[in-house]
Amino acid sequence: xxxxxxxxxxxxxGTQARILGSARGWVVLxxxxxxxxxxxxxxxxxxxxxxxxxxxxxxxxxxxxxAVEARLSEDDCRESFILDGFPRTLVQASAxxxxxxxxxxRLDRVIEIQVGDDxxxxxxxxxxxxxxxxxxxxxxxxxxxxxxxxxECGSSHLERRSDDGVTAVRNRLAxxxxxxxxxxxxxxxxxxxxxxxxxxxxxEVSRRxxxxxxxxxx
Ligand code: AMP
Numbered sequence: 064x065x066x067x068x069x070x071x072x073x074x075x076x077g078t079q080a081r082i083l084g085s086a087r088g089w090v091v092l093x094x095x096x097x098x099x100x101x102x103x104x105x106x107x108x109x110x111x112x113x114x115x116x117x118x119x120x121x122x123x124x125x126x127x128x129x130a131v132e133a134r135l136s137e138d139d140c141r142e143s144f145i146l147d148g149f150p151r152t153l154v155q156a157s158a159x160x161x162x163x164x165x166x167x168x169r170l171d172r173v174i175e176i177q178v179g180d181d182x183x184x185x186x187x188x189x190x191x192x193x194x195x196x197x198x199x200x201x202x203x204x205x206x207x208x209x210x211x212x213x214x215e216c217g218s219s220h221l222e223r224r225s226d227d228g229v230t231a232v233r234n235r236l237a238x239x240x241x242x243x244x245x246x247x248x249x250x251x252x253x254x255x256x257x258x259x260x261x262x263x264x265x266x267e268v269s270r271r272x273x274x275x276x277x278x279x280x281x
Contacts, residue, residue, distance in 0.1 A: 064089070064276065065168065067146045069246070070176035071239045072232070073187040074261045075268060078199070079176065080147035082269045083276070090139050094148035097130050098122055117225050119234030121242060124154045131155075132162055151243045156250075173250040174275055176261035176268065180236055187232045194220040 066083075068076045077093060084091035101122075102113035115122050131149050134140065150156040163169050178186075189202035195218035200207055208214050213221060226235065250256040259271040 064143050064171045066144070066276070067150070067170060067173040068176065069173055070261060071178065071183055072235045073183040074176040074178045075265070076147045076176060078265060079268060079272055080145045083272060084145050087143070089143040089145050091145045091147060092131065092134055092149070094127060094131060101130070117231060119226055119231035119238065121151055121238055124152055128155055128158045135162070150246060153245060153249060156246050170255055172257055172275060173255045174272055175247065175256060175258045177258055178261040182262065183236060184229070184232055187227050188229055190227060191221050191223045193218055194222050
């Protein structure tokens, strides 16, 4: 099954993609991780990408499309994949459709995780994670038991994303509303769009997504 997890930054796409991917054995392709890897390169394109990313803007469509298509061309993506964070513009969505069409394939579901802006700002600006094991935390909702130490692996290497400050988050949300949310009618017209409320316990959101994957949800 070929699935897009859709929604604003901080809606929980990454968390839900990881849960779904490990439950079903499907590859998860997280475009933000790909961009962070590009931005970590100490060359000129890397520095340019880092600057764009840290401002909260979107990186160039063709660069993103090339990177995603290269990964999707690998064997482990032939049957199933979960896209988290891509597509984010109409240009990206139509490139993905054309690419799938050439392979005589198509998306099966686009699942929108719905969360209002007010919740998102609080969610994103409070979050941090363990660099060593990837465990995620939040200042208010999930602090570490011992300050500065990861509950899961004991590492003290905890970090906040450089684009999780209030100014960049506001810009990321503005980009979402201006450039990404127009994809909702695009996918609705194709009969692919399903929506789940993104508030509530993580397991509850996963259950709603699973129902949609199993063909039971709205
Ligand atoms: P995310 O982790 O999904 O919030 O992505 C972090 C940043 O990476 C975004 O704010 C963008 O700068 C960049 N990015 C991720 N995915 C895309 C995409 N599909 N198109 C353009 N830029 C992207």
